[in-house]
Amino acid sequence: MKSFNLYSRGDKIFGWANAILLSLFVLSTLYPFIYVAAVSISSGAAVTAGRVTLWPVDVTLAAYEHVLSDRMFWIAYGNTFIYTFGGTFMSLLIMIPGAYALSRKRLRGRTFFNIAIAFTLWFHAGMIPFFLNMRDLGLLDSRFGIIIGFAASAFNVILLRNFFEAVPKSFEEAAKMDGASELQLLWKVFIPLSKPAIVTVALFCIVSRWNGYFWAMVLLRGEEKIPLQVYLKRVIVDLNSNDEFASSLLTAHYSFETVTSAIMIASIIPVLIIYPYAQKYFTKGILLGGVKE
Amino acid sequence: MKQTYQQRLHDLWGDVRRDWQLYLLLAPMAIWFALFLYKPMYGLVIAFQDFSIFRGIEKSPWVGFANFVELFQNDMFVRAFWNTITISGLGLIFAFPVPIILALMFNEVQNEVGRRWAQTIVYLPHFISVVIVAGIVINFLSPSIGIVNLFLKGIGLEPIYFLTQPEWFRPVFIGSSVWKESGFESIVYLAAIAGVSPTLYESARVDGASRWQMMWRITLPCILPTIVIMLIIRIGNLVEVGFEYIILLYRPSTYESADVVSTFIYRTGLQGTQYDLATAAGLFNAVIAFVLVYSANRISRRVSSTSLW
Numbered sequence: 001m002k003s004f005n006l007y008s009r010g011d012k013i014f015g016w017a018n019a020i021l022l023s024l025f026v027l028s029t030l031y032p033f034i035y036v037a038a039v040s041i042s043s044g045a046a047v048t049a050g051r052v053t054l055w056p057v058d059v060t061l062a063a064y065e066h067v068l069s070d071r072m073f074w075i076a077y078g079n080t081f082i083y084t085f086g087g088t089f090m091s092l093l094i095m096i097p098g099a100y101a102l103s104r105k106r107l108r109g110r111t112f113f114n115i116a117i118a119f120t121l122w123f124h125a126g127m128i129p130f131f132l133n134m135r136d137l138g139l140l141d142s143r144f145g146i147i148i149g150f151a152a153s154a155f156n157v158i159l160l161r162n163f164f165e166a167v168p169k170s171f172e173e174a175a176k177m178d179g180a181s182e183l184q185l186l187w188k189v190f191i192p193l194s195k196p197a198i199v200t201v202a203l204f205c206i207v208s209r210w211n212g213y214f215w216a217m218v219l220l221r222g223e224e225k226i227p228l229q230v231y232l233k234r235v236i237v238d239l240n241s242n243d244e245f246a247s248s249l250l251t252a253h254y255s256f257e258t259v260t261s262a263i264m265i266a267s268i269i270p271v272l273i274i275y276p277y278a279q280k281y282f283t284k285g286i287l288l289g290g291v292k293e
Numbered sequence: 294m295k296q297t298y299q300q301r302l303h304d305l306w307g308d309v310r311r312d313w314q315l316y317l318l319l320a321p322m323a324i325w326f327a328l329f330l331y332k333p334m335y336g337l338v339i340a341f342q343d344f345s346i347f348r349g350i351e352k353s354p355w356v357g358f359a360n361f362v363e364l365f366q367n368d369m370f371v372r373a374f375w376n377t378i379t380i381s382g383l384g385l386i387f388a389f390p391v392p393i394i395l396a397l398m399f400n401e402v403q404n405e406v407g408r409r410w411a412q413t414i415v416y417l418p419h420f421i422s423v424v425i426v427a428g429i430v431i432n433f434l435s436p437s438i439g440i441v442n443l444f445l446k447g448i449g450l451e452p453i454y455f456l457t458q459p460e461w462f463r464p465v466f467i468g469s470s471v472w473k474e475s476g477f478e479s480i481v482y483l484a485a486i487a488g489v490s491p492t493l494y495e496s497a498r499v500d501g502a503s504r505w506q507m508m509w510r511i512t513l514p515c516i517l518p519t520i521v522i523m524l525i526i527r528i529g530n531l532v533e534v535g536f537e538y539i540i541l542l543y544r545p546s547t548y549e550s551a552d553v554v555s556t557f558i559y560r561t562g563l564q565g566t567q568y569d570l571a572t573a574a575g576l577f578n579a580v581i582a583f584v585l586v587y588s589a590n591r592i593s594r595r596v597s598s599t600s601l602w
Contacts, residue, residue, distance in 0.1 A: 011504045018401045025395065026411045029418060029476060032429045035440065039432070050443050098322025101315040108308045113323065120330045122590075123583045126575030127555070128562040129336030132346075133329070152325050182314035211422035214537045218563055229424045236428040237541050257432060264425050271420050279416060 033268075040064070040262040044255030062253035063262040073263065075224055076231035080210060080267075083146055083227050088205040090151045096198065099157050100186045103164035114161075121154045134219060141221040150215065156201045163197035164190055200281045207278070210271065228267050236260050340576045344569040353569075360573035370574060372549065373557040377578075380463060380553060381531045387467055389527060391475040393520060396482035397508055415476025423473075427541035430469050431456065456542065459550040466542060466551070470535065485519040486512060522593045529589030532582045554578045 034054065039047055043058035051057050067073050102113055124130075139145025167190055175189050191198065213229035220226050309316065335350075340360055342353040364370045395415065402408040418426070433439050434455040442452040455461045493511050502510070536555035543551035554574060562571025 008503060014504050015401065015403065018398055019407075022395075022398045022402065022411060025398075026414050029415050029472065032433070032472075033417075036429060036432070048438060050438050053440060053443070094321050094325055097318035101319035104312075104315055106308075107312055107315055107319075108305060113319070116331075117326060120326065122586050123334075123579060124330065125333035125337055126572065126579055127558050128568050128572040128575055129333035129339070130329075131563060132336050132339075132568065133333040137328070148325075149329060152322060152329075157322070182318060186318070207420055211420075211424075213422065213424050214540070229422050232422075232424045232428065233541065236424065236431060257435075257438065260428060261432070264428055268421060268425065275417065275420060276413070278420070279413060282416075 036261045036264055039257055040265050042258060044253055044258050047257045048255050060253055063258035064266075066254050066259055067262045067266065072223070072231060073266075076226055076228045077266075079143075079225060080228040082143065083212075083216070084206055084209040086143075086147045087150065087209045088202055090147050091156070091205045092198070092202060094151050095157050095160055095201070096191065097183075097186065098152075099160035100164050100190055101182075102157070103161045105165075117154045117157055131218065140219055141225065142219075143225055145219060146216055146227075149219075150209075150212075156204060160194070160197055160201055163194045167193050196281065203274075203278045203281050206274070207271070232260075232263055232267060235263060337572060337576055339569050340573040342569055344572075346566070346568065360569050361577065363570060364573050364577065367570075369552070370554075370557055373552045373554045373574075376550060377532055377534055377553040377555075380466065380534050383463055384467055384470065384534075385524075385527060388471045388475065389524065391471050392478035393482055393516075395475060395479040396486060396516075397512060399479065399483060400486050400512060401504065401508065412476075415479070417476070418473045419477035421473070423535070423538040423541060426469060426473055427538065430465065430542065434465065457544065457546045459547045462543065462547045462551040466539065470538070481523060482516055482519060485516040489515040518596065521596050525589045525593045525596065529586040530582070531585055532578050 031054075035052075038054060038056040039052055040063055041059050041061065042052045042056040043060050043062070046052055046057035101107060102110060102117075104110070125133075134140060134145060134149060137145075139149060171189050171193065172185065175185050180188065211229060213227070213233055216227050217230045217233065220230070339350060339353065341355055341357060342350070343356045343359075344350070344353045399408060399412060402411070433441055436442050436452045436454050441455070445452055453461070455465055489512060493515070494507055497507050497511060532554065534553050534555070536553055536559065539551060539553060539556050540559060543556065555578070558571045558574050558578075561567045561574070565571075
C-alpha cells in the first residue's frame with residue numbers, strides 16, 4: 001500500500017492549483033449577483049459616483065420603495081405569475097395524457113405521431129409563419145394566446161413518453177384486472193410512478209415561462225398584459241439609452257442603476273427560492289432526457 | 294394468408310374502437326401540434342409569394358424564387374448570414390471547451406461539500422433570464438459607472454464604449470454566454486466522468502501515475518465520445534444563435550458584427566412588415582439547419598454506436 005503515492009508533491013500542487021482556479025471561476029460567476037444586489041441597496045449618489053464595487057455604500061431601501069410603489073411593476077409581476085402557472089398547468093394538461101397514449105405500444109398510428117412530434121425538433125416554420133398563424137387564430141395581444149401557444153414541446157413529450165414506457169408492465173396489469181379505464185390507469189398508476197419525470201418537465205416549463213420575454217414582447221400590445229421580463233426589458237434596455245428618463249430617476253436616494261438593480265433582484269428572488277429544489281431534478285432531467293426517437 | 298384490403302380496414306377499425314380512450318387522451322396534444330407547429334409550416338408558402346397581409350395567402354400572387362433572389366442581393370442579409378456563422382464558429386472555439394475544462398476541474402476536487410457548493414453556484418446563471426443577463430452586462434460595461442470602465446480608469450486608461458463599438462460585440466456576447474451557460478453544460482461531461490471505471494484509476498495509481506497524468510490519460514480519453522457527440526450537436530446548431538439575447542445587446546452601431554439571420558428576420562418581418570422576405574430568410578435558415586442537424590444526428594449515431602459510450 002505504501003507504493004500508492006496518493007499525495008505526492010506534484011499532486012498536492014495540482015490539487016491546490018485546481019482549487020484556486022475553480023474558486024476564481026465560481027467567484028466570477030457569483031460576483032455579478034453580489035454587485036447587482038449591492039447596487040440595489042446603495043444610495044443613488046454613491047452608485048453614480050462609482051463608489052460601489054462590491055459592498056453596498058450608504059445603505060438605503062429607496063430603490064425598492066420606488067419599484068414597489070410602481071403600479072406597472074405589480075401588474076407585470078402578477079402577469080408573470082399567471083403565465084408561469086397557467087402555462088405550466090396547460091403544458092401538463094396537454095402533454096401528460098398525450099405522452100401516455102403514445103407510450104402504449106399497441107396504439108395504431110403511434111409511429112406516425114411519434115415521427116410527427118420528433119420532426120418538430122429538427123424543423124420548424126420559424127418566426128414569421130408562427131406569428132402570422134397566431135394572428136390568424138386571433139391570439140395576438142391575448143393572455144390565453146401566450147398560455148396555449150407555447151404549451152407543448154417535442155423535447156418534453158419525448159421525455160415523458162420515455163418515462164411512461166419504462167413503467168413495469170405488472171403495475172398496469174394489476175390495475176387492468178380491476179377494470180380501470182385508461183384515464184384511471186394514467187391517474188392512479190402512471191402519474192404517481194412517474195413523479196420525477198413530471199416534476200422535471202413542470203420545472204422546465206416554470207423556468208422557461210418565468211424567463212421568457214421574446215414572444216410576450218412580440219405578441220402582446222396592451223400594457224396591462226405584459227410579463228415582468230418584458231417590463232424589465234423596457235426599463236433596462238430600451239430606456240437605458242434614453243438619458244432624459246435616466247436622469248428623471250436620479251435623486252439623492254436612488255438612481256437609474258439602483259432602480260433597475262432592484263427590479264432585477266425582485267425578479268431573481270423567486271428563481272432563487274425554487275432553485276435548490278429544481279437543481280436536483282434538472283440535472284436528472286438533462287440526463288434522462290437524452291432524446292431518443 | 295394475404296389479408297384483403299377490407300379485412301385490414303376492419304381490423305384497424307376494431308383497434309381504434311378498442312383504444313378510443315387512448316385516442317381521446319392523445320387528441321388535445323395532436324391538435325396542438327397540428328395547430329401551432331404544422332399549420333405555420335403551410336404559412337411558409339408566403340416565401341414564394343408577393344405576400345400582403347390584407348390579401349392573405351390565398352389571394353397573394355406567386356413570385357417563385359424572387360424573394361430569395363432579393364435576399365441574396367441584400368447586403369444586410371448576406372452580412373447577417375456570415376455573422377451567424379462567425380459568431381457560432383467563435384463560440385465553438387472559445388465557449389465549447391469551457392464546460393469540459395470545468396467538468397475536469399470539478400472532478401479533481403476532493404472536498405465533497407465544497408464541490409457541491411461550487412456546482413450549485415455555477416449552474417445558477419442558466420436559470421436567470423437573458424433580460425437580466427443583458428441588464429447586468431449593460432451595467433457592467435457602462436462607460437460612466439460600469440465596473441469594467443471604473444477599473445480601466447483606475448489604471449489610467451480611457452473608458453471603452455463596449456456596447457456601441459462593433460469590434461467589441463462578439464467578445465461581449467460570447468463572454469457573457471460562457472458566464473451564463475458553461476457551468477450548466479458541464480453536467481453532461483460530469484455524468485460521463487461518473488461513468489469512468491474506478492479500476493482504471495486504481496491500476497494507474499499502482500503504476501505511480503500523477504493526478505495530472507490520470508486526468509490526461511484516463512479521464513479525458515474516457516469522455517472523448519461524449520465530447521465528440523456534443524461537438525457534433527453544436528455543429529448541427531451552427532446556424533442557430535441566441536438571437537433573443539442578441540436583440541437585447543445589439544444596436545444600430547453594432548449591427549455590422551452583431552446582426553444575425555434571426556435578428557434580421559425579426560427586424561424585417563416583425564418590426565418592419567416585409568413578411569414574405571423575412572419568411573424566405575427564415576426558410577433558408579431552417580433548411581440549412583435541418584440539413585446540418587440531420588447529418589449531425591446521423592454522424593453522432595455512428596460515433597456513439599461504434600464507441601464505448
